[in-house]
Amino acid sequence: MEERFANGLDDRNYATKIINAAMAITKGYFPPEGSGVTFPAKIMEIEPIIQQANNISLERLFLDFRVKWGITDVITSVQRRELFSRYWFGLQDYGGKKLFV
Numbered sequence: 001m002e003e004r005f006a007n008g009l010d011d012r013n014y015a016t017k018i019i020n021a022a023m024a025i026t027k028g029y030f031p032p033e034g035s036g037v038t039f040p041a042k043i044m045e046i047e048p049i050i051q052q053a054n055n056i057s058l059e060r061l062f063l064d065f066r067v068k069w070g071i072t073d074v075i076t077s078v079q080r081r082e083l084f085s086r087y088w089f090g091l092q093d094y095g096g097k098k099l100f101v
Contacts, residue, residue: 021053
């Protein structure tokens with residue numbers, strides 16, 4: 001159901017966040033223990049929930065990738081976030097000279 005709603009949105013970035021958030025919630029990754037988040041959520045609380053659940057979903061996706069490729073000891077989640085925070089698409093691609101500034 002959440003995918004049908006999200007797929008109807010013009011803002012594809014926001015639609016992806018909704019789908020990721022729904023996946024994190026249905027798989028039990030969100031809410032984390034002790035967060036105080038309860039369901040059903042009130043409409044006024046939904047935006048932070050979508051953002052937090054989307055972030056957890058993305059972190060889980062990256063963790064699954066690192067486990068699959070056996071690189072969990074090579075780069076941590078914190079190191080990956082730092083690496084990604086310095087990357088700008090098109091300016092720092094592997095073929096370019098400005099990889100990391």
